[in-house]
Amino acid sequence: MSMTPPPGWYRDPSYPLVERWWDGAAWTDHRRTPETVQQPLPAPPEARPTGGASGRAKAVALVAAAVVLVAAIVTGAVLLRLDHGDGDTAAQTTPAVASPDGTDGPSPTPSGPSPSAGDPSVVVDQLNGITLPLRAGWTRPKYIADHDVVMTTPGTYDCPGDPGLCRHGQVSSRTATATDVTSPKALAEGDIKDAMDSVYDRDALGSRPFRGVTSHTLVKAGSVAVAGRAGYFVRWKVKTRVGPGGYVESLAFPSSVGTQALVIVRFAFDAGADGPPLSDMDRITKGIRSVGGTDAGGGVGSSIGPSN
Template sequence: MTQMTPPGWHPDPGHSGKGPAQERWWDGGQWTGHVRAAPGAVRRRGLRIGVGVVTGAVVLAAIGGGVYLLGEGDGGRPGTAASSPSGAPELPGAPDGGGKDGGRGGDEGGGQDGDGQERGARPPTEPGFATDVAAGISLPVPKGWKGTSGMVGAGLTTGEHPCPGDTAETCVRGGVFSAPAAAVKLSAENPEEAARKDIAVNAKESYGGKSYGKITSHEVLKSETVTVADGKGYVVRWKVVTEKGDDGYVESLVFPSPTSKDMLVVVRSGFDINEDAPKLSVLDEITGGIKAASGGAGGAGGAA
């Protein structure tokens, strides 16, 4: 790591290689003692959306295939560009204290829960919504869906089933996952640029790989501005044709955080094209129901 590397969760340089992979917090100048399970290690225990896997920091499944929270590739790995003494912009979700101990091994100063989150880093919840604390938003949980809040990222999933290309893995018929754009290493000047960049990554992580095979073709269904949580965003939606199993719809939605206008939020979605999958109208309803996170929270994360 160098001084040019932004603060955030990165592969632990002191990890011995034995046991699950882990990430360590880089505060912008040196390694701290805070560690957590790497999403790549956690996701293998989780669900897949289309093909996407939900991340341990959010819901043990992926961000529309890739969130946060999402995804199979490094580009979908959750993280955060939280504050450091060097003056990086502050995002919720950074480990408390951010101690500059330069530690490189073990769990010193940074314990974890069984789900891979830092102890004490419990996200607030709100009935009927899944809250993404870092992004400052809440996603509405449709009836019959599962919603999970996170300090960095939030997710919605429905319709678990064996993945067509790898029945040892579990896929879901529909999933929607959020994260700050910086957390999935999506860099752009504005929502349109970010959404156009992100859609191909989302499609690959949702419906590429061994679970669905490669994507053989895609069709652009939507590419337009949209209002989300009172902010002007941009959405790109593709229909993708897969080599194995069902084809799917993928969508990348990017908009300014309602709590921090300088922060872009990305919401990745993936729906199978199958009679057991949710209709696209549900995705539009979710988009229309996204709102600023409530400060007072209590009790979401389950089916609405």
């Protein structure tokens, strides 16, 4: 009995010289060069000739080896074309194994373990190649429909606006794929309103937990090094029609894996005594690391302090 493989990096079934990200339900457009070279499996004992091999068997073996070599060359050429072509072409590849629920998936064994996956002090975003520090007062997300959320404050409270449950703080991480923007500064400046609206104006279900935003003001913005890469952040203070309002931040920086597309980390903290310390935005940013890497983090903007 087969089962749906967990999210992870797997050999691309159509282009086996690279690895492709499987999100647990479907292939994504994220690819990367394998960290280790897969060796071909040896032929089973019963398939190997015993005693003196016939000339025909040797010829067949040579032809098979030539076919493998040609296939590898053709695959490499196609990959080079894909790297410089339209991303829609890559999206049309089909995975190799069908899962029981009808969705196509990779083979159940990933190409390697998830680095830091067992470390309780960090949250691993394998897709974007980063880990985020899980500070005191934060927990891994539970019962949240938004799969981009990587951590929340524990517990919930009744939203002051439309009926529902709200959280005093949340952090999310996603790849910015639906944009042609290549500058972290431009991406952060363009994303901050969406970051505000998705939490404090109208959520994904169409509810208005705070009955909408009445105003916002810029708290700070600037360059910051994230996992050894140059990023940019924008932070707003938000006032809502009901409730204490809050703070939102959009942090943009290049991913350390795959095509190195830009990553957006969003922060949303309620204001007031019940909200998390605003300094946690800076401390979480400073603690972001590359998965399996040794970068020191920090850098430009690493001394940013809390804002009131």
